[in-house]
Amino acid sequence: MQTTRKRRGKESKSQKVATQNSTRGLKENAYQKKRRFHFDLWFWLTLQNWILDFGRPIVMIILPLEWFPLNRPSAGDYFHMAYNVITPFLMLKLIERSPQALPRSAVYLCIITFVMGASIHLVGDSINHRLILSGYQLHLSVRENPIIKDLKPTSLIDSFELLYYYDEQLGHLMWYIPFFTILFIYFTGCFTNAKEQKKLPVSGWLLLGPSALYYWYLVTEGQISELFLITFLAMVVMVIHQQCKGLSLDSNGLFLFCSFSVTVLLVALWVVYLWNDQVLREKKCVVCERLYFTLTFACPFFLQQISCDGNISCTQTRMTKAKFFTPVQINEFKECFSLYDKKQKGKIDAKDLITVMRCLGTSPTLGEIDRHLQVHKIDKKGELDFSMFLTMMHRQMQQEDPKAEILEALKMTDKQKKGYIQASELRAKLTLLGEKLTHKEVDELFKEANVKSNGTVNYEEFTQMVTLPPVDY
Incomplete structure (x- = not known):
């Protein structure tokens, strides 16, 4: 009996040692x-x-x-x-x-x-x-x-x-x-x-x-x-x-x-x-003559008033009278435009035009985008450069906010900066320049804005009147 107990004791000890070794081995394997x-x-x-x-x-x-x-x-x-x-x-x-x-x-x-x-x-x-x-x-x-x-x-x-x-x-x-x-x-x-x-x-x-x-x-x-x-x-x-x-x-x-x-x-x-990147250190606008010309494309008042005298060249006159965008705006537009210039050729795909315009704060519809492309004879699968984009951007902003555009044009007519112009002078501009209005249409416009045909026009009030949203009946 004692011999049997000793054998069992030895076997149990060996089993414990084997179990400990196997447990240690598993832990080492898991650790490894x-x-x-x-x-x-x-x-x-x-x-x-x-x-x-x-x-x-x-x-x-x-x-x-x-x-x-x-x-x-x-x-x-x-x-x-x-x-x-x-x-x-x-x-x-x-x-x-x-x-x-x-x-x-x-x-x-x-x-x-x-x-x-x-x-x-x-x-x-x-x-x-x-x-x-x-x-x-x-x-x-x-x-x-x-x-x-x-x-x-x-x-x-x-x-x-x-x-x-x-x-x-x-x-x-x-x-x-x-x-x-x-x-x-x-x-x-x-x-x-x-x-x-x-x-x-x-x-x-x-x-x-x-x-x-x-x-x-x-x-x-x-x-x-x-x-x-x-x-x-x-x-x-x-x-x-x-x-x-x-x-x-x-x-x-x-x-x-x-x-x-x-x-x-x-x-x-x-x-x-x-x-030493100059664009990051100093936002400087370097724009060619063609760019300034495209900025004037949509406003007949400015185009008709650009003239050259003995001291100022045509380019300088365009630059002084055609700055619809500030240098900061142009830099902002250029940065956004460059993000979509995938081929780094100074052009973006026509299909990206709506995205770029919306990123810059305008809200063009698909129909308006199609009209922009048609004006410049650009296919929907084609490309456009930055100067064309600026022209389209200007036209879009003009459509969405005509008040500032009209006011600026009328200020150009007020050479003495008095805040008003003659009604006869305004009639001449409206009937002879740009998209000409008929005298009947001008009469209706004056009537709506409470302007007398032989009087003067406060152009800020006039602009406010003609740009009021239509009454929703």
Whole structure:
């Protein structure tokens, strides 16, 4: 009996040792698996960043506006929704594969905040996109935008300012601060003393370029520059601190650190390359004579009054009397035009004309776009240069806001700057220049504006009267 008990005791001890060894082996295998380079996660994270984030505005430009009504989500909105789901999922998988125990509460809090911030930005960005298509001008503040400043009641303007705050400030902060915080938390668990785990595999080197280039895009966009640099400096401090303990980065930490390092290098090269760029340092308008001539195309009053005397050349006269656009406006138009100049030849496709015009604050219809192209004999599949675009832009703005155009033309007639002109002089202009009116039509116009045929015309009041919207019965 004692011999049997001894044998059983030895067997139980050997079984315990075997179990412990197998458990230790499983743990070591799991540990080694976590230490491997996570090519699948890094690949999908980089790919979805490029497609769902960077590619989002490109898709909205490429796909026709008619496919996505303004009261329904656009293609960019669906891309944003997918990004808001896939990105936090991949971040959680990264944390799960960390070889070291990380503060889970902090990670979960960051994930929740990330989803909330990205969702806020989704709504704000979607509405902002529709406002742009309706004439919202990005270079102006909310209260200065033509489509918003006259809203009634005025409390609606406060609502739009709140929307802008959620989109451009709060949404971005709640989106990107948790994003980089999670990356840094994961980075703190990527240190090891095993030499074989400190090398970046070939797949990592291949993925390094696209990853760094995406972060470069985020930084140069200007919204997260400070946050990115703070995260990178924190990584550098962490690397120095861990090296003092004899630890160094594993393959995953090395990939993340190299991505950020290459991004900093790309940003530095970008800054050096554009350091002396005159367009960025000084917005200066250099416009040829043809450009100024095209700006006068739509206003017969100005064309008929341009003349040359002994001291002023025809070109100078055109330049002084034909500045319908300020240098700032022309620079703004040129910048937007260049974004759609895909071949870098100084031309845009005719199909992009409506998008460019709407981005610059006008609201042309498809019929108006067709008329612009027909006037210049441009096919719908053709191209147009910047001077033609300015002519079309001027005509479109003239159609949408004739008041300023008429007032400016009448001011040119008032040589003594008294604020009024003779009714007979105005009649002569209307019946002899440009698209001539008949005397009967002028009489009806004068009657509507309460102007006596032998009297004087206060041209500001006259302009106000003739540009009043028709009464809706």
